[in-house]
Amino acid sequence: MNVIFSLILTILLILIPIIGVGVLQLYGFFGIFLPYLAFLIFFFGLIYRVFDWARSPQPFKIPTTCGQQKSLPWIKHSRLESPFTMKEVLLRMFFEVFLFRSLFRNLRADLIGRRLVYGSAKWLWVGAILFHLSFLIIMMRHLRFFVHPVPNFVDLIAKIDGFFQLGIPPIYHTDLFILLGLTLLLLRRLIDAKVNYLSHASDYFPLFLILGIVITGILMRTIFKVDIQSVKELAYGLVTFNPSVPTHKIGILFYIHLFLVSVLAAYFPFSKLVHMVGVFFSPTRNLPNNNRAERYVNPWDYPVKYTTYRQWQERFRDVMEEAGIPIDEEWGKEAQELKQA
Amino acid sequence: MSKLPKPDELLGDVKLHDMPSKHWMDIKPEFQPGRYLYAVDPQVMEDLGLPHLGKWQPHNEKWPLPPDWKEKVREAIKKRLERNRAFKLFMDICVRCGACADKCHYFLGSGDPKNMPVLRAELIRSIIKGEFSTFGKLLGRLAGARQLTEDVIKEWFLYFYQCTECRRCSVFCPYGIDTAEVTIMMREILHELGIALDWAMKPVRFSHFVGNHIGLQPHTIKENIEFLLSDIEQITGLQIEVPINKKGAEILFVTPSADFFADPGIYTFMGYVLLFHHIGLDYTISTYASEGGNFGFFNSLELAKKLHAKVYEEAKRLKVKWILGGECGHMWRVWHQYHNTWFGPVDYLEVPKSPLTGTVFENAKENKIVHICEFTADLIAHGKLKIDPSRNDHLVVTFHDSCNTSRAMGIFEEPRFIIKNVCNNFVEMPENTIREKTFCCGSGSGLNADEFMEMRMRGGFPRANAVEYVHKKYGVNTLACICAIDRAVLPTLMKYWVPGVEVSGVHELVGNALIMEGEKERETDLRYRPLKGKEGEV
Numbered sequence: 001m002n003v004i005f006s007l008i009l010t011i012l013l014i015l016i017p018i019i020g021v022g023v024l025q026l027y028g029f030f031g032i033f034l035p036y037l038a039f040l041i042f043f044f045g046l047i048y049r050v051f052d053w054a055r056s057p058q059p060f061k062i063p064t065t066c067g068q069q070k071s072l073p074w075i076k077h078s079r080l081e082s083p084f085t086m087k088e089v090l091l092r093m094f095f096e097v098f099l100f101r102s103l104f105r106n107l108r109a110d111l112i113g114r115r116l117v118y119g120s121a122k123w124l125w126v127g128a129i130l131f132h133l134s135f136l137i138i139m140m141r142h143l144r145f146f147v148h149p150v151p152n153f154v155d156l157i158a159k160i161d162g163f164f165q166l167g168i169p170p171i172y173h174t175d176l177f178i179l180l181g182l183t184l185l186l187l188r189r190l191i192d193a194k195v196n197y198l199s200h201a202s203d204y205f206p207l208f209l210i211l212g213i214v215i216t217g218i219l220m221r222t223i224f225k226v227d228i229q230s231v232k233e234l235a236y237g238l239v240t241f242n243p244s245v246p247t248h249k250i251g252i253l254f255y256i257h258l259f260l261v262s263v264l265a266a267y268f269p270f271s272k273l274v275h276m277v278g279v280f281f282s283p284t285r286n287l288p289n290n291n292r293a294e295r296y297v298n299p300w301d302y303p304v305k306y307t308t309y310r311q312w313q314e315r316f317r318d319v320m321e322e323a324g325i326p327i328d329e330e331w332g333k334e335a336q337e338l339k340q341a
Numbered sequence: 342m343s344k345l346p347k348p349d350e351l352l353g354d355v356k357l358h359d360m361p362s363k364h365w366m367d368i369k370p371e372f373q374p375g376r377y378l379y380a381v382d383p384q385v386m387e388d389l390g391l392p393h394l395g396k397w398q399p400h401n402e403k404w405p406l407p408p409d410w411k412e413k414v415r416e417a418i419k420k421r422l423e424r425n426r427a428f429k430l431f432m433d434i435c436v437r438c439g440a441c442a443d444k445c446h447y448f449l450g451s452g453d454p455k456n457m458p459v460l461r462a463e464l465i466r467s468i469i470k471g472e473f474s475t476f477g478k479l480l481g482r483l484a485g486a487r488q489l490t491e492d493v494i495k496e497w498f499l500y501f502y503q504c505t506e507c508r509r510c511s512v513f514c515p516y517g518i519d520t521a522e523v524t525i526m527m528r529e530i531l532h533e534l535g536i537a538l539d540w541a542m543k544p545v546r547f548s549h550f551v552g553n554h555i556g557l558q559p560h561t562i563k564e565n566i567e568f569l570l571s572d573i574e575q576i577t578g579l580q581i582e583v584p585i586n587k588k589g590a591e592i593l594f595v596t597p598s599a600d601f602f603a604d605p606g607i608y609t610f611m612g613y614v615l616l617f618h619h620i621g622l623d624y625t626i627s628t629y630a631s632e633g634g635n636f637g638f639f640n641s642l643e644l645a646k647k648l649h650a651k652v653y654e655e656a657k658r659l660k661v662k663w664i665l666g667g668e669c670g671h672m673w674r675v676w677h678q679y680h681n682t683w684f685g686p687v688d689y690l691e692v693p694k695s696p697l698t699g700t701v702f703e704n705a706k707e708n709k710i711v712h713i714c715e716f717t718a719d720l721i722a723h724g725k726l727k728i729d730p731s732r733n734d735h736l737v738v739t740f741h742d743s744c745n746t747s748r749a750m751g752i753f754e755e756p757r758f759i760i761k762n763v764c765n766n767f768v769e770m771p772e773n774t775i776r777e778k779t780f781c782c783g784s785g786s787g788l789n790a791d792e793f794m795e796m797r798m799r800g801g802f803p804r805a806n807a808v809e810y811v812h813k814k815y816g817v818n819t820l821a822c823i824c825a826i827d828r829a830v831l832p833t834l835m836k837y838w839v840p841g842v843e844v845s846g847v848h849e850l851v852g853n854a855l856i857m858e859g860e861k862e863r864e865t866d867l868r869y870r871p872l873k874g875k876e877g878e879v
Contacts, residue, residue: 053426055423057424058426067753068751071755081751103440103515107513111352114348195437195439197361200437202484275436279516285516292706292708293708295681304647307549309654316559
């Protein structure tokens with residue numbers, strides 16, 4: 001049900017530019033207006049989300065420690081898994097964000113009779129890393145459409161990405177990798193009973209949407225070629241705020257691609273896709289495990305009433321005297337109880 | 342109470358790779374005996390000035406919720422989203438990748454999909470979407486949103502008290518989403534409605550008014566200690582004193598109160614006492630700050646702060662230099678991750694320095710609290726202890742990393758270093774079940790009530806299973822740990838799953854091995870079990 005819904009939704013989305021551009025010829029609307037609108041939603045939506053998270057204070061320093069703490073000098077502490085300094089935190093974050101270190105730990109549990117057996121389960125990590133890193137490289141490759149002259153590093157990335165010269169024009173490796181990654185992630189959601197059970201339609205939809213973007217992109221390059229000069233003209237016009245509909249027709253495939261990208265951009269800030277930005281805010285990962293060495297302040301901390309020593313001593317004075325436990329007459333005569341933050 | 346099925350039958354219904362045909366939102370919460378905890382006695386809440394629902398039990402068809410309960414819940418959620426970034430973020434960024442799904446001990450022992458950490462969080466995430474988000478209201482289930490109903494409250498009660506805040510899922514989550522944070526917030530929200538556990542709240546009342554969770558009055562603590570000291574005298578021939586409420590002592594020693602009275606924690610206490618006597622430490626214990634454990638933490642952060650404030654007032658009153666903490670799990674989570682924020686700056690104490698080795702505990706320089714394992718490991722490393730590890734030769738020991746000291750502190754090497762120095766036979770459990778991947782005892786965070794026994798045995802199964810493995814393979818007969826709740830509940834778990842394995846604190850093993858000046862030749866360990874080679878003589 002969730003899968004079908006998301007698939008149908010994606011197909012409907014593809015039909016929109018087919019009708020809008022193919023039949024109604026609304027080039028300006030789909031080529032200029034919608035991309036701008038989507039970008040605005042993406043940009044301000046993300047800023048809103050970041051602002052929204054930043055607005056809620058993090059009351060306590062709660063890193064999840066996955067390795068030895070820093071304590072005695074002769075015990076080797078795990079800088080990556082139990083960072084003590086901000087530098088070590090940055091190192092931990094780097095590995096989390098770019099290499100998905102926590103995901104790499106993944107295990108699979110099986111119950112065989114009365115025995116629990118744990119096995120390696122790297123497929124999720126493989127699918128995730130293939131997808132995300134390929135996506136990043138593909139985005140960088142796309143800079144060639146927006147920046148003149150094309151920066152050297154973009155050319156270099158494209159060259160490396162097409163190194164094995166498969167097919168004419170050469171297919172980029174990342175195009176294959178991202179397809180593979182997305183397929184793995186999708187199959188896992190469909191086949192793994194647990195993941196399937198907990199998935200919403202909103203978990204399938206981004207997968208189908210991005211698959212649509214990738215497939216139209218690959219088709220444009222290899223089979224149903226579009227006029228690349230006109231694409232550049234349109235893209236460059238968009239980023240220089242001097243947009244115009246190209247004189248030559250670009251081909252419907254491009255408009256489908258662009259429309260799906262616009263949908264993705266507009267959908268991004270209001271969906272689970274914000275994890276890309278949110279991960280940087282995660283208090284269990286971005287705080288050092290130095291709680292006892294450096295105090296962390298909670299902006300809304302407030303004093304609470306507790307049983308003071310004097311109250312307690314009054315309650316038990318008799319039994320204490322009888323048992324020979326020292327009585328303290330001095331403490332608490334004046335307001336001496338603990339000053340709280 | 343229900344009858345607990347036999348170990349071989351308990352897991353018959355657990356299918357880790359089969360899910361129900363019904364959508365989880367359509368499965369109503371069921372209160373089966375042995376799988377939920379009883380509601381709090383209203384008097385307890387009255388005494389503490391907290392809201393309650395009067396006399397009721399979770400299995401009642403109709404819950405006596407206040408008329409404006411929906412509004413209260415919405416407000417309580419909103420307040421926490423605004424005041425706690427972790428909670429807000431964790432509600433927003435989960436992608437439901439399922440990496441956490443089979444990491445929870447309750448899921449592994451029950452197969453109940455709502456015990457997958459991701460679905461546990463969805464129980465509230467779906468309400469936030471359904472109540473506060475326009476898209477969520479519009480799309481409903483497609484976006485994972487639903488409406489707030491009475492059944493949702495029942496479900497929350499059931500499943501946020503089927504999470505022990507152990508943080509194992511947080512280790513595996515690519516964004517570090519920590520279900521413990523979610524559970525802490527959700528228990529607070531239930532508290533605001535007046536919904537709480539009897540088992541988790543009575544100890545709060547005792548801790549608040551008397552000073553420790555079982556309600557030991559000062560003279561009783563003294564008597565208990567004297568009783569343990571007479572045992573020490575029988576075993577070692579030494580007459581030892583334990584300073585109580587001694588002003589001007591160098592160190593205030595605080596440990597979970599179970600160590601004063603409950604088997605097997607008392608043996609750990611005897612270990613501490615022998616150690617302190619061995620090195621001539623100038624310390625004191627307190628009958629006012631007589632509880633290191635913190636049952637408040639299992640209910641709400643405010644209650645947690647309320648209970649532990651005593652520790653610092655007492656340190657100040659007794660004019661000690663610094664504080665030494667005994668073996669406990671969640672106590673150390675609170676001491677390590679919360680104390681400094683609540684009670685700092687602790688400028689009336691000194692930076693902890695071992696009086697024997699001169700080691701300055703830089704890692705505790707602000708908080709002024711040192712873990713006993715850090716302290717003892719330092720002593721051993723400097724050769725300050727006379728040890729005869731062969732006194733533990735009758736034991737084959739493995740070490741259970743407690744959830745909180747592992748994943749909210751990272752104390753892995755210190756206890757291992759100590760055990761390896763005081764025992765000759767130490768083996769590790771399989772690597773996916775120790776250190777940061779360790780499994781909960783299944784009864785943590787205030788869930789160690791008898792009426793919850795079936796779930797406790799299910800939740801403890803992954804831990805027990807790993808013990809069973811080393812028990813069969815290496816003949817392990819001792820499960821060492823540094824947590825008072827472990828010491829309280831693992832014996833029951835072992836009896837059920839792995840008979841023949843006893844549970845011990847690390848400092849009990851230290852106490853066995855210490856060669857005390859002027860002691861008689863020991864025939865038995867601290868539990869009156871004959872030492873190896875002395876079996877005939879006892």
